[in-house]
Structures are given as structure tokens and as C-alpha cells.
Amino acid sequence: xxxxxxxxxxxxxxxxxxxxxxxxxxxxxxxxxxxxxxxxxxxxxxxxxxxxxxxxxxxxxxxxxxxxxxxxxxxxxxxxxxxxxxxxxxxxxxxxxxxxxxxxxxxxxxxxxxxxxxxxxxxxxxxxxxxxxxxxxxxxxxxxxxxxxxxxxxxxxxxxxxxxxxxxxxxxxxxxxxxxxxxxxxxxxxxxxxxxxxxxxxxxxxxxxxxxxxxxxxxxxxxxxxxxxxxxxxxxxxxxxxxxxxxxxxxxxxxxxxxxxxxxxxxxxxxxxxxxxxxxxxxxxxxxxxxxxxxxxxxxxxxxxxxxxxxxxxxxxxxxxxxxxxxxxxxxxxxxxxxxxxxxxxxxxxxxxxxxxxxxxxxxxxxxxxxxxxxxxxxxxxxxxxxxxxxxxxxxxxxxxxxxxxxxxxxxxxxxxxxxxxxxxxxxxxxxxxxxxxxxxxxxxxxxxxxxxxxxxxxxxxxxxxxxxxxxxxxxxxxxxxxxxxxxxxxxxxxxxxxxxxxxxxxxxxxxxxxxxxxxxxxxxxxxxxxxxxxxxxxxxxxxxxxxxxxxxxxxxxxxxxxxxxxxxxxxxxxxxxxxxxxxxxxxxxxxxxxxxxxxxxxxxxxxxxxxxxxxxxxxxxxxxxxxxxxxxxxxxxxxxxxxxxxxxxxxxxxxxxxxxxxxxxxxxxxxxxxxxxxxxxxxxxxxxxxxxxxxxxxxxxxxxxxxxxxxxxxxxxxxxxxxxxxxxxxxxxxxxxxxxxxxxxxxxxxxxxxxxxxxxxxxxxxxxxxxxxxxxxxxxxxxxxxxxxxxxxxxxxxxxxxxxxxxxxxxxxxxxxxxxxxxxxxxxxxxxxxxxxx
Amino acid sequence: xxxxxxxxxxxxxxxxxxxxxxxxxxxxxxxxxxxxxxxxxxxxxxxxxxxxxxxxxxxxxxxxxxxxxxxxxxxxxxxxxxxxxxxxxxxxxxxxxxxxxxxxxxx
Ligand code: SRM
Ligand SMILES: Cc1cc2nc3c(=O)[nH]c(=O)nc-3n(C[C@H](O)[C@H](O)[C@H](O)COP(=O)(O)OP(=O)(O)OC[C@H]3O[C@@H](n4cnc5c(N)ncnc54)[C@H](O)[C@@H]3O)c2cc1C
Ligand code: SF4
Ligand code: FES
Numbered sequence: 001x002x003x004x005x006x007x008x009x010x011x012x013x014x015x016x017x018x019x020x021x022x023x024x025x026x027x028x029x030x031x032x033x034x035x036x037x038x039x040x041x042x043x044x045x046x047x048x049x050x051x052x053x054x055x056x057x058x059x060x061x062x063x064x065x066x067x068x069x070x071x072x073x074x075x076x077x078x079x080x081x082x083x084x085x086x087x088x089x090x091x092x093x094x095x096x097x098x099x100x101x102x103x104x105x106x107x108x109x110x111x112x113x114x115x116x117x118x119x120x121x122x123x124x125x126x127x128x129x130x131x132x133x134x135x136x137x138x139x140x141x142x143x144x145x146x147x148x149x150x151x152x153x154x155x156x157x158x159x160x161x162x163x164x165x166x167x168x169x170x171x172x173x174x175x176x177x178x179x180x181x182x183x184x185x186x187x188x189x190x191x192x193x194x195x196x197x198x199x200x201x202x203x204x205x206x207x208x209x210x211x212x213x214x215x216x217x218x219x220x221x222x223x224x225x226x227x228x229x230x231x232x233x234x235x236x237x238x239x240x241x242x243x244x245x246x247x248x249x250x251x252x253x254x255x256x257x258x259x260x261x262x263x264x265x266x267x268x269x270x271x272x273x274x275x276x277x278x279x280x281x282x283x284x285x286x287x288x289x290x291x292x293x294x295x296x297x298x299x300x301x302x303x304x305x306x307x308x309x310x311x312x313x314x315x316x317x318x319x320x321x322x323x324x325x326x327x328x329x330x331x332x333x334x335x336x337x338x339x340x341x342x343x344x345x346x347x348x349x350x351x352x353x354x355x356x357x358x359x360x361x362x363x364x365x366x367x368x369x370x371x372x373x374x375x376x377x378x379x380x381x382x383x384x385x386x387x388x389x390x391x392x393x394x395x396x397x398x399x400x401x402x403x404x405x406x407x408x409x410x411x412x413x414x415x416x417x418x419x420x421x422x423x424x425x426x427x428x429x430x431x432x433x434x435x436x437x438x439x440x441x442x443x444x445x446x447x448x449x450x451x452x453x454x455x456x457x458x459x460x461x462x463x464x465x466x467x468x469x470x471x472x473x474x475x476x477x478x479x480x481x482x483x484x485x486x487x488x489x490x491x492x493x494x495x496x497x498x499x500x501x502x503x504x505x506x507x508x509x510x511x512x513x514x515x516x517x518x519x520x521x522x523x524x525x526x527x528x529x530x531x532x533x534x535x536x537x538x539x540x541x542x543x544x545x546x547x548x549x550x551x552x553x554x555x556x557x558x559x560x561x562x563x564x565x566x567x568x569x570x571x572x573x574x575x576x577x578x579x580x581x582x583x584x585x586x587x588x589x590x591x592x593x594x595x596x597x598x599x600x601x602x603x604x605x606x607x608x609x610x611x612x613x614x615x616x617x618x619x620x621x622x623x624x625x626x627x628x629x630x631x632x633x634x635x636x637x638x639x640x641x642x643x644x645x646x647x648x649x650x651x652x653x654x655x656x657x658x659x660x661x662x663x664x665x666x667x668x669x670x671x672x673x674x675x676x677x678x679x680x681x682x683x684x685x686x687x688x689x690x691x692x693x694x695x696x697x698x699x700x701x702x703x704x705x706x707x708x709x710x711x712x713x714x715x716x717x718x719x720x721x722x723x724x725x726x727x728x729x730x731x732x733x734x735x736x737x738x739x740x741x742x743x744x745x746x747x748x749x750x751x752x753x754x755x756x757x758x759x760x761x762x763x764x765x766x767x768x769x770x771x772x773x774x775x776x777x778x779x780x781x782x783x784x785x786x787x788x789x790x791x792x793x794x795x796x797x798x799x800x801x802x803x804x805x806x807x808x809x810x811x812x813x814x815x816x817x818x819x820x821x822x823x824x825x826x827x828x829x830x831x832x833x834x835x836x837x838x839x
Numbered sequence: 840x841x842x843x844x845x846x847x848x849x850x851x852x853x854x855x856x857x858x859x860x861x862x863x864x865x866x867x868x869x870x871x872x873x874x875x876x877x878x879x880x881x882x883x884x885x886x887x888x889x890x891x892x893x894x895x896x897x898x899x900x901x902x903x904x905x906x907x908x909x910x911x912x913x914x915x916x917x918x919x920x921x922x923x924x925x926x927x928x929x930x931x932x933x934x935x936x937x938x939x940x941x942x943x944x945x946x
Contacts, residue, residue: 535855539894799846800860808887
């Protein structure tokens with residue numbers, strides 16, 4: 001019989017419980033009712049600050065359509081639980097409605113702690129926890145004014161950055177003598193302070209807040225030393241308290257320092273009631289991070305399904321983050337509180353880096369550490385905590401742990417602390433499922449899918465498992481596509497024969513030939529059917545059309561931005577009629593004409609080119625379409641001219657050969673009618689300009705594009721897209737869409753931002769120049785064929801009988817148009833594959 | 840042997856294929872980098888479409904090959920055998936060059 005689980009709170013942890021339970025509950029044993037007080041389904045609170053940096057509430061949402069559509073999940077928003085009757089097994093909502101349960105899980109999270117200083121309740125004082133909080137802060141912020149954050153911990157610094165993004169001048173008031181007192185030590189705190197002051201923050205450390213001043217609303221903040229800051233906006237970020245208001249009502253015991261007291265299996269003192277996430281005091285202790293909450297949620301899901309004991313294994317409170325662009329990491333016993341602990345400190349004030357390792361009294365076991373300014377060694381160091389050091393301490397601090405290999409790690413060492421995945425689990429998965437790269441490890445084990453700091457270690461593990469992601473393109477080239485690109489670019493080699501003679505072996509194949517053809521085309525080696533290049537092209541490129549199942553081709557002229565005049569529409573109709581082609585509107589806002597025989601292609605294209613059409617590159621690993629929505633010309637919501645921008649982008653990047661096809665779209669406002677976030681590069685209008693998203697994909701593995709830069713003007717937008725595309729063209733693998741490429745980059749999106757937006761590699765100018773060359777030398781490929789008798793001569797059905805139609809091609813009719821008929825020719829003999837005889 | 844003239848060698852670029860019709864038989868004729876000529880059936884045994892001449896010519900471990908443009912199975916140009924699926928094979932035809940003319944025979 002189906003039982004009912006009621007979950008109170010739809011935050012990050014409550015949501016993980018729903019997801020896990022639905023994943024593992026194959027028999028549909030539980031129906032889940034989720035009661036959330038907030039007006040929106042669960043979202044990524046960890047990423048909350050990015051809401052002020054261009055991300056929308058949608059972007060942050062954790063709740064997929066699969067959950068919303070799941071008939072076993074009843075999600076109610078704006079529904080606060082106000083009563084619990086554990087005798088009757090029922091909860092009451094603020095609306096008065098009452099619901100019964102078989103099991104109850106409390107996942108109410110925390111609330112920000114607001115110290116009771118005079119004036120704390122004045123308008124103008126805020127907290128920093130929900131999207132609604134951020135909306136209120138955004139509303140109240142005034143550019144150029146001072147804003148005050150009370151609390152210099154992790155969240156306080158995030159809040160300060162938020163004020164900075166809103167154009168304010170942030171002050172941070174911290175009672176302890178240094179920033180982030182919980183995570184970093186004195187030395188690390190000093191380096192951190194230096195780095196954030198450079199970014200324009202004013203730090204008041206060792207300072208107590210005396211009062212918030214003002215009558216009607218906040219007008220200033222007075223500190224205990226008499227300092228007065230003139231401000232009308234204050235954000236409290238002085239820690240959190242578990243939301244345990246329901247404890248008395250439900251008769252559930254409280255922990256000494258608050259929170260629903262639970263045992264190591266998250267069971268409260270009342271049968272049938274669990275608590276998980278920040279509101280749970282596991283054996284008395286509350287955890288303010290999301291990873292321990294996730295572990296609790298998964299444990300409770302297992303208990304409900306009787307899959308295991310689901311005990312909470314304890315949590316790793318290590319953190320690595322980038323605050324205001326500054327790397328900060330702390331792990332293990334960061335403060336050296338273990339008896340006899342030794343500290344090894346490396347500080348470089350000039351470079352703004354600080355590292356401290358805490359070692360056992362015999363200096364052999366790593367206990368913890370603090371990294372500020374450069375935290376690249378974190379991925380290697382964190383899993384080594386409580387283990388014997390595999391190398392001298394200073395060697396461990398070399399960038400990305402180049403000093404050690406992961407062989408030093410035992411199998412039970414946690415490599416991904418966000419998702420609690422051990423080295424052993426990862427190496428097993430690699431071996432068992434034949435995982436070949438980081439994206440595959442991510443999707444199979446979940447390691448690396450949250451903060452990303454363990455990704456370098458995933459790479460090392462892949463290498464060490466011997467599955468060594470061979471970068472060899474194929475049997476003819478030991479190099480990767482990116483390396484061949486560099487070789488071709490540096491040496492100026494302009495033909496496949498020369499490249500394979502000098503840098504490869506054998507004669508090539510259907511893998512390396514098109515890949516090299518694409519590289520040569522990206523480097524601007526003339527028409528793709530010129531000379532030897534013709535023999536490198538896959539059939540689609542060879543006939544500048546897409547092959548269909550019966551050997552005929554489809555014709556897709558470019559319709560930039562999807563905008564087309566009635567005259568041109570009529571031409572397409574007339575051509576289709578004349579040649580008897582099947583006509584269909586594509587998913588890319590253009591028109592596809594199917595069923596053309598090879599020998600008809602030039603005639604068809606002659607008519608199209610004469611009418612002003614050009615190749616749409618539907619056949620190429622090249623820019624396909626830039627979809628547009630109608631934008632502010634017509635749409636009542638539009639804030640920018642999305643059609644003009646889409647056309648401009650499509651005309652700029654048409655014909656650009658790339659590792660895989662490229663798609664784009666431009667939407668005129670955040671309603672996103674052009675589906676730009678499903679594209680390799682998507683542009684969404686804002687009231688200040690354009691947001692640029694990259695790495696989106698539909699297809700096999702859908703992925704939303706991520707924000708690369710916000711509020712760009714037209715010229716900056718194009719500059720960044722130029723750089724992004726050329727960087728991709730140069731460094732991606734063969735047939736690697738931008739989505740997989742972004743995932744495979746060391747440092748992911750952050751790294752991409754540094755290269756593309758901040759030009760950290762100093763190559764931006766070169767990338768832009770390469771794109772400009774492409775734009776300047778573009779010419780229509782079909783026009784190039786039509787004017788060249790040599791190229792035209794290859795478009796025949798048979799060389800010795802150019803007028804005889806291919807007898808294998810047959811059509812039948814359906815809904816008034818042609819479609820390929822069933823294969824009718826006697827098929828050449830296929831000998832049945834040898835079967836092993838089993839008896 | 841009944842030899843049929845196919846085309847001038849100039850039309851057949853190195854590492855390239857052309858389709859020909861001999862009687863009712865669609866044939867794909869290839870020229871490799873070393874000027875060897877090969878002729879195999881033009882109809883892809885996996886999909887029944889006459890497309891083999893449009894495949895990419897190359898080698899696998901030294902064996903001259905063509906990959907079907909449809910679903911990319913690789914065939915030996917010498918034996919017609921499918922190297923990815925040993926059950927399938929294409930017919931092979933005798934081919935020669937007379938002066939500048941390429942000729943194929945039906946066995
Ligand atoms: C015609 C069209 C379907 C339609 O009737 O709407 C189509 C047809 C083909 N798609 Fe597509 N795709 C079409 C829109 C899409 C879309 C939607 C879009 O672009 O808005 C997608 C998902 C978006 C994306 O790409 O991220 C899409 C994802 C794919 C994929 C999977 C790509 C991936 O990364 O997973 C393939 C396979 C591939 O490229 O390797 C593919 C491949 C193909 C090929 C080329 C298959 C082939 O090799 O023969 C099809 C032949 C096209 C032809 O003969 O003209 N098609 N295809 C659409 C042409 C759009 C255009 O105007 O250019
Ligand atoms: C700005 C910010 C940055 C952070 N950064 C990090 C980080 O980098 N790493 C990290 O690990 N953690 C971080 N955290 C902490 C992390 O977000 C929390 O640990 C996590 O959200 C806890 O999940 P939860 O489900 O327990 O609580 P929450 O996500 O707070 O969800 C609880 C939900 O329950 C609802 N609720 C409460 N009472 C009731 C009721 N009576 N009836 C119905 N609904 C109710 C609340 O409205 C809320 O929606 C950050 C938090 C913030 C605010
Ligand atoms: S995305 Fe916005 S501007 Fe474009 S059509 Fe939709 S609602 Fe209108
Ligand atoms: S440690 Fe955060 S994703 Fe792995």
C-alpha cells in the first residue's frame with residue numbers, strides 16, 4: 001500500500017530527499033507531499049549571490065519538470081506548517097488545512113541571526129537568505145552610496161560582494177580580529193583582508209556594532225569605538241540559527257544549542273519524525289553546509305525504503321570558495337587545535353598568497369590547512385587529511401598538487417566532499433562502466449557536479465586508472481585535434497597530405513580527414529572543395545547538402561535570424577514544386593527541402609542563389625542558425641531588438657568551420673522565446689544590454705547555457721563571442737560540442753570567464769583578429785561551386801551515364817508530398833554474422 | 840571478361856570515388872593515393888542506398904578502405920569485406936586503366 005511522506009520545507013535538503021526517494025523508490029511505496037513556505041520551489045541557495053550577477057530565479061531553480069510532473073509528488077508552495085500533531089500523525093498549514101502522514105521529515109533550514117542591537121528592526125536593515133531578501137536589497141540599493149554588512153564570515157563577504165555588484169561601497173563589520181574567523185587563521189585572514197581591500201571593501205575588524213541609527217529608517221551605523229558610518233542600507237550576516245519553532249508544538253526534543261535533536265540516523269525523539277539539513281542537531285551538532293544535509297537526506301530516503309541503516313557518517317566541514325575573485329580554502333583541523341600539532345606556513349605577501357599546513361606532532365600526518373590567494377592544491381590536500389604525507393609538505397603546495405600522485409590516497413579517502421564520493425567509488429565506476437572522461441565520471445558518480453574543486457583530482461584518477469583518455473585522434477595521428485590545430489597554424493601546412501606525411505602515419509580515414517578538413521577551413525584555406533580538400537570531406541560537405549536515408553539530399557538555404565520576406569518564401573515554394581521536393585519547417589527557424597538527387601543539386605541551387613539565397617551550412621560542422629524571437633519591434637515585452645542582433649550574429653559567423661556544429665539564439669527579454677539557453681552561445685536582452693550565455697545544448701545530453709557576462713553593449717557582446725568561438729575552435733576536441741568542451745576545461749566556466757572576459761592568457765587580440773579574418777574572407781560556398789565547372793562535374797548520378805537516375809531511389813506519397821519508398825532493390829548479400837552455437 | 844569504359848582518369852581524383860552504372864549494376868570506382876584502382880558495389884548493404892562512391896577513402900592498418908557515408912561502416916577496397924561487421928561484404932569488380940581510360944568488367 002502506498003504510504004504518505006510529508007516533508008516540511010522545500011529547500012535544498014528537502015528537495016534532495018524528494019529526488020533521492022523518487023530515484024530509489026522503484027515500487028512507488030511512498031507518495032510525497034512537500035510543504036514549502038517560500039513562493040518558489042527549491043533553488044540553489046549556495047549560488048544565491050549569482051542572482052545579483054545576472055542569473056535569474058529560473059537559473060537557480062533545482063526543481064526540474066520531472067519532479068513537477070511526477071504524480072507521486074505533491075508540491076505546495078506558500079504553504080507554511082504551523083501545527084504538528086504527532087499522535088494523530090497530522091500537520092496543519094497556515095491556511096488551516098490539515099494533512100495526515102505516515103512519516104514526517106522536518107527540513108526547515110535556518111534563519112539568519114539578527115543581533116538585538118538598538119535599531120535592528122528599522123526599515124533599511126536586511127538579511128541575506130532567500131531570493132526575496134535579495135529582491136528587497138536590490139530595491140533599496142543606491143549606486144555610489146555606502147552600505148554596511150554586519151558579519152565578516154563567509155556569508156558576510158558574499159553579501160559585501162553583492163552590494164559591490166549593486167554599485168554600492170561596502171563596509172564589513174566583524175567582531176573578531178580577522179575576516180572569516182571560523183575558516184582561516186590569523187595569517188590567512190591578513191592576506192585575505194589585503195586582497196579584498198584592494199577590491200574596494202572597507203574592513204572594520206575587531207569592531208562591535210553599537211546601534212543602527214535613524215527614526216523612520218536606517219540612516220547610519222555606530223560602532224563601539226565611536227565610528228559612525230553614514231548609510232541607509234545594512235545587511236545582517238552574523239550567523240544563522242536553526243528553524244526549530246515547531247519543536248514545542250510537535251513535542252520534539254531540542255538540541256542544547258537549538259535545532260531538532262536527532263540521533264545519527266536523523267530520528268527525532270518522536271517515532272516517525274525525522275529532521276534533516278540545517279535544522280537538525282545531529283547528536284547535538286548543527287551543520288551549516290549543504291553537503292552534510294545531502295548525506296542526511298540520502299540516509300533518510302534509504303531508511304524509508306528499508307534499503308539500509310542510513311546513518312549520517314559525519315561531515316567534512318572543508319570549504320573552498322572564490323570570494324570576490326579570491327581563492328580561500330580551509331580543511332580539516334585548520335586551526336591546529338589537535339594536541340601537539342605542528343604548523344608549516346608559506347606566505348608570499350607580494351603575490352598575495354598564504355598557505356598553512358597543520359601536521360601531527362611527528363610531522364607525518366596531515367591534519368588540515370588553510371590556503372588563501374591560490375587554492376589550487378586543495379584538490380590534492382583535502383583527501384589527504386588524516387593520512388600520512390606522501391611527500392614533503394612544501395612539495396604538496398605546488399600548483400594543483402603537481403608534487404603528488406593520487407596513488408598516495410587510500411580507496412576510502414573522500415575525493416568529492418560535496419557529494420561524498422570516495423576515490424574507491426570513482427575508480428570502480430571508471431573500471432566498471434569504462435568511463436572515458438571527466439564529464440562521464442561526473443554523470444556516473446555525481447563527483448565534481450557541485451563546487452567543482454575536485455575536478456583536477458578526477459582527471460588524475462582517470463589517468464591513473466590507465467583508461468588514459470588517449471588524445472590520439474585516430475590510428476593515423478597520435479595528436480589531439482587541438483594539437484593538430486596548433487601544428488597547422490604554426491607551420492602553415494595547408495594540405496592533408498603534407499600534414500599526414502610529416503606528423504602522422506598511413507593514409508588517413510573518415511575520422512581524421514574531416515577533422516583536418518575542418519581545421520584547414522578554420523584557418524582559411526579557400527573553398528572546401530578545392531583540390532585535395534574535396535577528398536577529405538564527409539559526404540554532406542562534399543555535396544554541400546545533407547544526405548538522407550535513400551541517398552538523396554536535403555537543401556537548406558540560410559534564413560538569417562529566421563526572418564524571411566514573402567518574395568523569398570514564394571521562391572522556396574516554387575523551387576520545391578518544380579523539383580518535387582518534400583518541404584518542412586525545421587527546428588532551426590528555416591525551411592528544409594528534401595529528396596534532391598545529387599545531379600539536381602546544382603540546378604536547384606542556381607535558382608536559389610539567383611533569388612539571393614546562400615548556403616545554410618546545415619551540412620557542415622559550422623554555424624547552423626541563430627534563432628530569434630520577434631523582439632521589441634513587435635513584442636510588447638521586448639527590451640532590445642533581438643531580430644537585428646540575431647541577423648547580425650548569423651551573418652558574422654556564417655561559414656565558420658568548427659569542431660562541431662554551432663547554434664545560437666537571441667531573445668528580446670527574459671521570457672526567452674528563442675530558447676537561447678539551449679544553444680552553444682545564447683544572447684538574452686536585459687534593460688541594460690545583453691546577457692551572454694555559453695555552452696548550452698539540446699540533443700543527447702541537454703544542458704542549459706551558463707552566464708558568461710552580463711549587461712553587455714552590442715560591441716562588447718560581439719567581441720566576447722568572437723573570442724569565445726575562436727578559443728573553442730582552437731582547443732576543442734573533434735566532435736565536441738561547446739557544452740562538453742566547457743565541462744572538460746580545467747577550471748570550467750570560471751576559467752573560460754578568465755580567458756574570454758578578462759583575457760588572462762593575453763590571447764584575446766589574436767582571437768579577435770582570427771575572427772575578423774574569417775569575416776573578411778567569407779564567401780558563399782554554393783556560389784563558389786556554381787561558378788566552377790570542375791566542381792560542378794562531380795554532381796552526377798553516374799559518371800558514365802550522367803542522365804540515368806539512380807535506380808535505388810524511389811519515392812512514395814504521403815500527405816500530398818514525397819517520402820523515401822521502402823528499399824526495393826535486391827540487397828547485396830549480407831552473410832549472417834557467425835553465431836556462437838550454444839546448447 | 841566484358842570491360843566497360845567508365846571515365847577519363849582525370850575525372851577520378853586520387854583518394855576519391857565516382858559512381859558508375861554497368862548494365863543494371865551500380866558500381867563505385869576508386870583511385871587511391873598510389874594510383875591503384877578499385878571497383879566495388881555502390882549499394883551500401885546496410886541501408887540499400889547507392890552511396891558507396893561518396894565515402895571517405897583511407898586505410899586501416901595499411902588496408903585500403905572506404906567508409907560508408909551513411910552509417911560509417913568501413914569496407915576493404917580490395918576484398919569488399921566490411922571490417923566493422925564481418926558478416927557483410929560488397930561485390931568486387933575487376934578494374935583497369937587503358938591509356939587514360941578507366942574500365943570495369945562484370946565477372
Ligand atoms: C532538419 C532538422 C530537424 C527538423 O526537421 O526540424 C534536423 C535534422 C538533422 N539533425 Fe538535428 N535537426 C534539426 C534541429 C536540431 C535541433 C533543434 C535546434 O537546432 O533548435 C537539435 C537540438 C539542439 C542542439 O543541437 O543542441 C538537433 C540535434 C541534433 C543532434 C544532436 C546534437 C548533440 O549535440 O547531441 C544531431 C547529431 C549530431 O549532430 O551529431 C543532429 C543531426 C541531424 C541530422 C544532420 C542527422 C544526419 O546526420 O543526417 C539531420 C539531417 C538534417 C537534414 O537532412 O537537413 N541533430 N537538431 C533541424 C534542422 C535545423 C536547421 O534549420 O538547421
Ligand atoms: C548566500 C549563501 C551562500 C551559501 N554558500 C554555501 C556554500 O558555499 N557551501 C555550502 O555548503 N553551503 C552554503 N550555504 C548554506 C546552504 O545554502 C544551506 O546549508 C542549505 O541551503 C541548507 O538546506 P536546508 O534545506 O537545510 O535549508 P534551506 O535551504 O534554508 O531550506 C529550508 C526551507 O524550509 C522552509 N521552511 C522553514 N520553516 C517552514 C515551515 N514551518 N513550513 C514550511 N516551510 C518551512 C524555508 O522557507 C526554506 O525554504 C549558503 C547559504 C547562503 C544563504
Ligand atoms: S523573448 Fe521577450 S521580447 Fe522575445 S518574443 Fe518572447 S516575450 Fe517577446
Ligand atoms: S568537492 Fe565539490 S563538487 Fe566535488
